[in-house]
Amino acid sequence: MSITITNSVFSTFIENFRTNLKQLFHQTYNIDELSAERGLPADLLDGIMKMRPLSVAIPEEYGGRGVIVKECLSVLAAASYESLPLSLTFGINIALFLEPLSKYGDSSVKMGVFSRFLENQNMGGLMITEPNYGSDALNMKTSNKLTPDGYHIKGTKHWQGLTGMADYWLIASRKENDNGELGRDIDFFLCDNTLPGQQIKVTEYYDNPGLLMIPYGLNELDIVVPEYHKLKPESTGIKMMLDILHRSRLQFPGMGMGFIHRMLDEAVQHCNNRIVGGSNLLAMDNVQFQITRLQSAYTICSAMCARSSAISGIDHSLAAEGLEANAMKAVVTDLMQESAQLLVQLSGANGYRTSHIGGRGIMDSRPFQIFEGSNEMLYAQIADMVLRAMKKEKQSHLYEFLKLFKPTARASAHFQNDLSFTISTEIPQRKLVDLGKALARVVCAGYVLELEDKGFRKDLAEHSILSLKQEVATLICAFQFDNTITTVKDYLDGSAWFDFV
Known part of the structure; x- marks a missing residue:
């Protein structure tokens, strides 16, 4: 075998x-x-x-x-x-x-x-997220305590893909100290859900509207696993968790690749065959533009796959590679959702059906922008990483920094006109998201250029870079626009339109 x-x-x-x-x-x-x-x-x-x-x-x-x-x-x-x-x-x-x-x-x-x-x-999954601690994983409350029989793990986990379906789980928890308090580090344990004493109780299955093939739910843990089921970190458990999560984010392009390819194939086939006013849809300029967006997504995702193949093997330590991991995960999942939306728009009413690959693609790809770190959070983190690096180098001019910064050096010249400005280190969170989106796309443009150097077809690469330049220009415009509006309290008072007619 x-x-x-x-x-x-x-x-x-x-x-x-x-x-x-x-x-x-x-x-x-x-x-x-x-x-x-x-x-x-x-x-x-x-x-x-x-x-x-x-x-x-x-x-x-x-x-x-x-x-x-x-x-x-x-x-x-x-x-x-x-x-x-x-x-x-x-x-x-x-x-x-x-x-x-x-x-x-x-x-x-x-x-x-x-x-x-x-x-x-058999199948296996990972348990990190808890009902009160999603992205705040370091404060998880699931505990582990060494007993004569092994490690006793107790807590609640939810939104794990393959809930009630997986045979094995890797479970994240924190050590319970003698005083009952939980340690700061994170431990991971292997659980064999088929064995007595290690069976995890599913107390609720969630009604997720997309990804219907995959069960999600609420899991109650009160299990004991052997000592040798504890994973062995190279240094700390937190770095091990970062290595695992960053490697996972760097492999999102694999899931995005086939999906975007399918959206593109379906869109081209439909637009070739759909006749409107004596010619097919591809004769329309705006349809051409939408197809180029799909082709750009296909090219960017291809470049991500090539880059990930070079850096995300298990022999690499990825704990410190948050910027590239965040950029790949956030950008490719945005591209997946946009690709599904474009296909549905091009397909007309037929696209808005669960039996249509585009219609269900919207629902199936949407959670990818949320799980393993919501994209807004990841973009803000990207901007914060760059700003901290700029502060360390005592550089306030964005382009002058980016052209020497390894993740952006390859592509930064293509964006010089839009990135040539002085930037403050005190930026509102909403602006960090805009800046992070732009920076992530500069990083991804570098992947495209690297793939073109290796022989990837030139026209697709050039079109993709042009598309990214347009997107970055729009994002920088949003970043520089002065918008500090805040939520209006008691907004219902004086806002009933019927009273003014």
């Missing part, structure tokens, strides 16, 4: 995977009908998992393909072309379970876990 998986040529592996997915979703089953229902038929899921797609995230010594990032992203892209929820299911397993376990797990547990993934189609 392991020899077949390890030695198979990847091009054959991924092509067979694409072909079989297409057959399962369009011939054996109807993906358009399935997408309106929660979950997947057991036979369909079994047919997908029998292709061992998750073998790409398992080390060779345990029978897998070797945790090669470009292979992991290719599997995510192939899945998201047909089904974004399926790709997210794989993404959860790969980036939030298999890769962390490969890097930080005790060697004594790896063979058993990886074997069950390959032979029994």
Whole structure:
């Protein structure tokens, strides 16, 4: 078994995977009908998992393909072309379970876990978020305490993808000290949900409006796991958590790649075939513009995948790579949502149906802008990182700093006209978001230029850079516009229009 998986040529592996997915979703089953229902038929899921797609995230010594990032992203892209929820299911397993376990797990547990993934189609997820502590993960209240039987883990977690479905979990918690207070560091533990004493109770399933294939809910933890189920950080648990989350964000482009590709293909096909006034939609100038937006998204995401393949392997420490991780995650998820919106707009009324790939794509891609850090928060963090670096260098001119700043140096000259101004270090949060959006797109423009250097087709790259320049110009205009309006209290007083007619 392991020899077949390890030695198979990847091009054959991924092509067979694409072909079989297409057959399962369009011939054996109807993906358009399935997408309106929660979950997947057991036979369909079994047919997908029998292709061992998750073998790409398992080390060779345990029978897998070797945790090669470009292979992991290719599997995510192939899945998201047909089904974004399926790709997210794989993404959860790969980036939030298999890769962390490969890097930080005790060697004594790896063979058993990886074997069950390959032979029994098991799945795993990650538990960090709590009802009162979403992005504020460092203040989580789930506790762990060492007892004679192992680590006793107690707490509440929610919004974990694959709730009630995963066989394994990696659970984040804080050490309970002798005085009952919780330590500042974060610990992670492997939980085998199939074993007595480690079973997690699902007290509620959430009615998420998109991603219907994936169950989310509320989980109550009161379990005991063996000591060797504790993950081993290279330094601190907080840095381990950052490494895990940054690696996951850097692999979002894999899920975005196939999805954006599908939106583009569907849009081009529809606009070619739809005849209005004696010619097809592609003859219209604004339709051309909308298609170029989709092609730009396709190009940017391709460049992100190339960059991620080079830097996000488990042999890299990503704890300090927040700027690139935030930029990739936020920009690609914005592009996913925009791509779905564009397809629906181009498709007219037919696009506004759950049976249409664009209609459900809007709902399925929307939460990507929220989970693993809302995009507004990530953009604000990007701006704050740059401002702190500028302050350290005692530089107040944005362009003069960016042209020497490694993440932006490659592309900054393309944006010189818009970025040539002096910037204050005291900026309202709303302005940090605008600035972060612009800076993230400059970073991504650098990825496009790097990919073009390697031989990616020049016209797509040039069009993408032009599109990014327009977007950055708009964002900088918003950043510089003086808007300090605040919420009006008791807004209902004196605001009933009927009284003034």
